[in-house]
Amino acid sequence: xxxxxxxxxxxxxxxxxxxxxxxxxxxxxxxxxxxxxxxxxxxxxxxxxxxxxxxxxxxxxxxxxxxxxxxxxxxxxxxxxxxxxxxxxxxxxxxxxxxxxxxxxxxxxxxxxxxxxxxxxxxxxxxxxxxxxxxxxxxxxxxxxxxxxxxxxxxxxxxxxxxxxxxxxxxxxxxxxxxxxxxxxxxxxxxxxxxxxxxxxxxxxxxxxxxxxxxxxxxxxxxxxxxxxxxxxxxxxxxxxxxxxxxxxxxxxxxxxxxxxxxxxxxxxxxxxxxxxxxxxxxxxxxxxxxxxxxxxxxxxxxxxxxxxxxxxxxxxxxxxxxxxxxxxxxxxxxxxxxxxxxxxxxxxxxxxxxxxxxxxxxxxxxxxxxxxxxxxxxxxxxxxxxxxxxxxxxxxxxxxxxxxxxxxxxxxxxxxxxxxxxxxxxxxxxxxxxx
Amino acid sequence: xxxxxxxxxxxxxxxxxxxxxxxxxxxxxxxxxxxxxxxxxxxxxxxxxxxxxxxxxxxxxxxxxxxxxxxxxxxxxxxxxxxxxxxxxxxxxxxxxxxxxxxxxxxxxxxxxxxxxxxxxxxxxxxxxxxxxxxxxxxxxxxxxxxxxxxxxxxxxxxxxxxxxxxxxxxxxxxxxxxxxxxxxxxxxxxxxxxxxxxxxxxxxxxxxxxxxxxxxxxxxxxxxxxxxxxxxxxxxxxxxxxxxxxxxxxxxxxxxxxxxxxxxxxxxxxxxxxxxxxxxxxxxxxxxxxxx
Numbered sequence: 191x192x193x194x195x196x197x198x199x200x201x202x203x204x205x206x207x208x209x210x211x212x213x214x215x216x217x218x219x220x221x222x223x224x225x226x227x228x229x230x231x232x233x234x235x236x237x238x239x240x241x242x243x244x245x246x247x248x249x250x251x252x253x254x255x256x257x258x259x260x261x262x263x264x265x266x267x268x269x270x271x272x273x274x275x276x277x278x279x280x281x282x283x284x285x286x287x288x289x290x291x292x293x294x295x296x297x298x299x300x301x302x303x304x305x306x307x308x309x310x311x312x313x314x315x316x317x318x319x320x321x322x323x324x325x326x327x328x329x330x331x332x333x334x335x336x337x338x339x340x341x342x343x344x345x346x347x348x349x350x351x352x353x354x355x356x357x358x359x360x361x362x363x364x365x366x367x368x369x370x371x372x373x374x375x376x377x378x379x380x381x382x383x384x385x386x387x388x389x390x391x392x393x394x395x396x397x398x399x400x401x402x403x404x405x406x407x408x409x410x411x412x413x414x415x416x417x418x419x420x421x422x423x424x425x426x427x428x429x430x431x432x433x434x435x436x437x438x439x440x441x442x443x444x445x446x447x448x449x450x451x452x453x454x455x456x457x458x459x460x461x462x463x464x465x466x467x468x469x470x471x472x473x474x475x476x477x478x479x480x481x482x483x484x485x486x487x488x489x490x491x492x493x494x495x496x497x498x499x500x501x502x503x504x505x506x507x508x509x510x511x512x513x514x515x516x517x518x519x520x521x522x523x524x525x526x527x528x529x530x531x532x533x534x535x536x537x538x539x540x541x542x543x544x545x546x547x548x549x550x551x552x553x554x555x556x557x558x559x560x561x562x563x564x565x566x567x568x569x570x571x572x573x574x575x576x577x578x579x580x581x582x583x584x585x586x587x588x589x590x591x592x593x594x595x596x597x598x599x600x601x602x603x604x605x606x607x608x609x610x611x612x613x614x615x616x617x618x619x620x621x622x623x624x625x626x
Numbered sequence: 627x628x629x630x631x632x633x634x635x636x637x638x639x640x641x642x643x644x645x646x647x648x649x650x651x652x653x654x655x656x657x658x659x660x661x662x663x664x665x666x667x668x669x670x671x672x673x674x675x676x677x678x679x680x681x682x683x684x685x686x687x688x689x690x691x692x693x694x695x696x697x698x699x700x701x702x703x704x705x706x707x708x709x710x711x712x713x714x715x716x717x718x719x720x721x722x723x724x725x726x727x728x729x730x731x732x733x734x735x736x737x738x739x740x741x742x743x744x745x746x747x748x749x750x751x752x753x754x755x756x757x758x759x760x761x762x763x764x765x766x767x768x769x770x771x772x773x774x775x776x777x778x779x780x781x782x783x784x785x786x787x788x789x790x791x792x793x794x795x796x797x798x799x800x801x802x803x804x805x806x807x808x809x810x811x812x813x814x815x816x817x818x819x820x821x822x823x824x825x826x827x828x829x830x831x832x833x834x835x836x837x838x839x840x841x842x843x844x845x846x847x848x849x850x851x852x853x854x855x856x857x858x859x860x861x862x863x864x865x866x867x868x869x870x871x872x873x874x875x876x877x878x879x880x881x882x883x884x885x886x887x888x889x890x891x892x893x894x895x896x897x898x899x900x901x902x903x904x905x906x907x908x909x910x911x912x913x914x915x916x917x918x919x
Contacts, residue, residue, distance in 0.1 A: 255884050262886070266673045283671060283886055290672040438757070439776055440866065447758055584885040587865075594867040598777045613692065620686065620887065623677065624668045 216512045217271030218248045221257040221497065225464070226331075229532055237519045244512035254280075254497065255583065261502070265290050270502040272513050275330060277497045278317060279582040282404065284500050285326060286580065286625035292501045292510070294517065295324040300507070301514035309539045310521075313491050313565045317576030318498050321405060327498040328517050331535045333461035334492045334561050335385040337361075337480060341473040343454040347371035351475075357483045358425065361455065365434040368454050375453040376434045380442035383589040384495050385457050385479075386426060387414050392574035393481055394418050395490040404578035408622040412585070412614045415607035418485045424603035427596040437597045440590045459495060460561035463534030476557035478564050490574045492564050496535065536561060580621025585614040658899060664892035671886040683893035692869055693877070697901075700873040703787060704851035711791035712843055715798030720828070722799075723806045733803065740796035744854060748861030751789035775863070779870035782863050786871050789862060790855040798843050805839035806832065837917045845909055852902060874898055 222230050227250060234248045251257040254277035261274040276284050284291055298305035307315070307325055318327045341351035347368050355361050361377075368376035379385060391398040396418045401410040429435035436453065438444035448456035449469040457479065466474055481489040499520075501513055519525060526542030529535060531551050537543045543562055546552065552559040568574075579585060592610040595601040601609070633639045665683050669676040687693045722732055742750070754762045755775060763773045775781040809832060817827050833840075853875055859865060865872035865880065872880075875898065882891025 258886075259883055262671050286670065287672045287674060289674050437777060440864065443776075450758075452758070581885050581887065584881065584887070587880065587884075591866060591868045594777060598779075598867065600868070613690075616686075616690070617885075617887075620668065620890070623679075624670050624887075624889070626675075626677070 213245050214243065214506075214508050214512045216244055216246045216273065216509060216516060218246050218273040218275075218499075218516075219251045219257055219261060219271045220248060220275040221251065221254045221277070222275075223250060226533065229529070233520065233525060233529070236525070237516055240519070241515070244515060246512075246516055258283075261500075265502065265504075268504070270504060272502060272505055272509055273516070274500050274502055275497050276327070276500050278495055278576075279579075279586065281318060281327075281498070281576075282408075282578045282580045282582060282621070285320075285578065286408070286621075290503055291326075292503050293320070293324065293326045294328050294499075294501060295326070297501050297510050298514050298517070301511045303511075303514035303518055305514075305518070309541060311536070311538060311540055311543070311566060313570045313574070314494055314536055314538050316570050317494055327500045328520065329494075329498045329538045330496070330520070331461070331529075331533065332494040332496040332538065333459040333535050334494050334565050335381070335389050335457055335479050336460045336561055336564065337477040338448060338456040338458055338462065338466060339475050339477055340448070340451060340454050340456075340470075341475055343368075343373065343451070343472070347373055347454070351473075355455075355477050356480060358422070358480045359483050361480050362425065362429070365429060365455075369432065369434050373454055374433075375436045375447055377429065377455040377457075378436045378438050378444035378447050378453045379456065380444050380458040380462070381495070382437075382440070382593050383586045386422065386593075387419060387589060388577060389479065389492045390419060390422050391416075392491065392493045392576075393479060393489045394485045395571055395573045396485075397573050398577055399579060402572040403576065404580075405572070405575060408580060408618075408625055410579065410618060412579075412611040412618070415604070415611045418482065420603045420607055421485070422482065423593070423596055423607060427599070427603055430597040431599055435597075437594070460536070461496070461534045463558065464532075476560050478560055491566070491568050491570055493574060493576050494536065494565070531558075534558065534561075536565060540566075579618065580625065581617040584617055585610075588613045588617075661892045661895045661899070664888060665896045668889040671888065679889070683889045684897070687890060687893055687897070695869060696872050696874055696877055699869070699871065700852070700875075703783065703790075703855075703871070703873050704848055706783075706787045707790045707794070707851040707855065708844065708847040710787060711794035711847060712798050712840070714791070715795045715843075716802050716840075718795070719799050719802035719806055720832075722803055733799075736799050737796045739793045740800075742793050743857065744790070744793065745857030745861050747793050748786075748789050748858040751785060751792070751858075752862050755785055775867075777867050779867055782867055782870050786855070786859055786862050790851065790858045794847060794850060798847065801839050801843055802836070805836045809835045834918055838919055841909075841914060841917045844913070845906065848905060848909075849902065852898070874901070 218234065220230055230248055234246045238245055249271075251260040257274070258276050258280050261270060261276070264270045295305065295307065307323070310325070310329070314329050314332050315325055318329055319325050337355060339351070339355065344351040344353070344364075348371060349364060349367055353360075353364060355364065365376045388398055391414055396416055397403060397413045399410045399412050399414070401407045404410040426435055430437060436444075436447070438447055442458065442462070444453070444456060445458060445462060445465065447453045448458070449466055451470070451472050460476070463476075479492055499517065501510070521539060523539065523541040523545045526537045526539055527545040527549065530537040530542060530546055537546065547559070589610050592601070592606040596603055596606045666678060666680060667676045668679050668683070718736060722729060722736070725732060739747070754760050755773060757763055757774050757776055760773070766773045773781060775785050813831055814827055817831055822830070855873070856875055856879060859871055859873065859876050860879075863871045865876050874894065878891050878894045878898065881887045881894065
């Protein structure tokens with residue numbers, strides 16, 4: 191009798207232990223601080239409050255590179271999180287890590303979760319899909335470059351602020367006028383490689399690298415020393431020499447100059463919206479990224495930058511159920527529309543974009559839909575789907591170095607881009623070897 | 627004249643050096659051995675596979691003209707940091723030693739910069755020389771000089787050298803001051819009575835007697851410039867413009883932790899290890915001979 195009682199007690203305590211453990215914990219490592227960090231925390235809280243089976247635990251792990259490193263180190267130690275945020279240049283590294291990652295479409299399939307891949311915007315998800323069209327990771331924060339203009343400065347220089355700036359030819363003429371009017375900084379840029387080579391190539395439908403920009407295989411070679419790119423960098427080099435294009439740094443240093451009202455034109459991510467809106471003491475406007483009329487009559491789409499969420503291998507089936515639920519929650523139109531409106535990042539589904547329009551956000555904030563239109567106006571081609579290159583972070587550094595040589599007048603555009611291609615190819619061959 | 631302690635057995639000396647050997651083994655031999663081992667492979671970042679390439683990583687590095695150029699950059703950078711920080715520190719120490727009033731305050735103030743971490747020092751200098759809002763840039767602009775270390779290689783090098791040497795001046799100052807105070811006053815006074823002026827006394831008596839300190843600081847400062855200036859370069863230039871400030875140790879970081887190329891990064895560490903060993907041997911073999919203890 192006594193025995194039976196104690197086993198009953200044991201069973202009861204086991205039962206309650208199971209009750210407590212019923213909430214599966216899901217680790218989510220991300221790279222956001224400040225306002226973006228708060229918004230992520232808010233999303234996670236909403237998810238945790240919306241159901242009782244899973245608890246997502248979001249942790250900030252430093253900047254993009256540091257977060258990726260933390261994920262890699264954790265995997266080596268067998269302590270990896272379920273979900274890891276990886277910036278777009280780390281995509282090829284993650285893809286090559288078979289055995290470390292679990293493709294998102296597989297996660298969804300195995301969890302039996304509803305997952306309609308056609309709902310996601312082609313040019314956003316394209317960056318993260320396998321050659322067969324299946325999504326490997328879930329786009330989280332995506333933006334695309336646009337042209338920001340300081341309308342007050344244009345007016346002061348005697349230029350109609352509504353003037354057409356859709357092509358680089360027209361921009362060139364405006365830069366001449368600005369310079370003549372004595373403007374110190376007619377144009378500046380952020381993220382030079384991303385905007386003036388990667389996006390330039392996609393926008394004009396010319397390859398950045400062979401093998402469909404690396405999508406078709408790791409035996410890819412860089413190809414951005416083509417005619418269109420050389421012509422653009424050459425023109426930018428001329429503008430730099432004449433003081434019409436002011437180089438401020440490799441990252442988004444130029445943003446400070448633009449927001450302070452010193453520069454008239456600024457090529458920067460559409461996600462620069464929040465910062466510019468809060469700081470700019472002048473009338474600003476968003477325009478589509480210019481294209482070269484001499485190269486194409488009508489531009490292709492631009493490509494994205496930002497990060498996506500990768501699911502890591504090595505967890506229980508139950509955990510992946512939770513991951514699937516969380517990823518579906520993030521993709522829902524309400525959550526996406528709010529994220530898009532709060533941050534200026536692109537929505538990842540067409541539904542979220544439609545919802546934002548219905549809510550009247552674009553009417554109240556003119557220009558915020560330019561990035562969406564620019565991305566979705568055309569079906570992406572092999573040249574404008576995105577880039578999938580190993581060691582891409584280092585290749586960007588090489589490009590930065592070579593472009594600096596052009597801006598300072600040490601090299602001409604052709605020589606600099608040839609050199610960048612040659613140096614980058616050496617890294618691609620190493621990556622190919624490492625990921626065999 | 628050498629003093630040597632002799633032990634009778636073998637076990638006591640072994641026991642006495644054991645803690646030192648153990649610490650060296652755990653914190654130096656083991657990681658260095660790991661670096662040498664890893665430098666023979668091309669691993670994938672996640673540690674899922676490794677390919678043996680023998681000396682392939684070294685071949686890849688040494689055939690890269692940009693990597694070879696980084697040696698020259700490192701040599702220029704290290705020499706400048708060492709010379710600037712030691713010369714200024716010596717000058718200040720000589721002045722401080724002659725002070726009678728307020729020398730305590732003066733010395734304390736001079737030691738402060740040493741407490742500033744390299745990365746923070748980098749940010750401070752970057753603020754002053756920022757091409758847009760920097761105070762110094764603004765004054766230079768008034769003088770008609772257009773400061774732009776973002777594109778000008780010489781200016782970028784100058785800025786990282788000054789920022790790296792700045793905190794180091796305090797450290798060198800302390801040692802020079804202690805060294806100066808250890809020089810017997812009677813020798814200097816005797817020379818003064820013989821009619822030697824300050825500069826002659828400094829050149830013929832003070833500087834030679836200071837040589838042990840100078841030698842020690844030379845070794846320590848070169849090692850500092852090689853390895854500990856990473857934070858300054860990372861915050862000010864990230865190795866640019868072009869590759870003007872990419873020193874060897876910065877490239878180890880960039881390739882290993884940004885590029886995830888651990889094989890190349892390990893091979894670079896091994897090369898650095900060899901370079902520093904050679905430098906130290908050279909210093910002890912050739913320069914130390916001229917040192918008077």
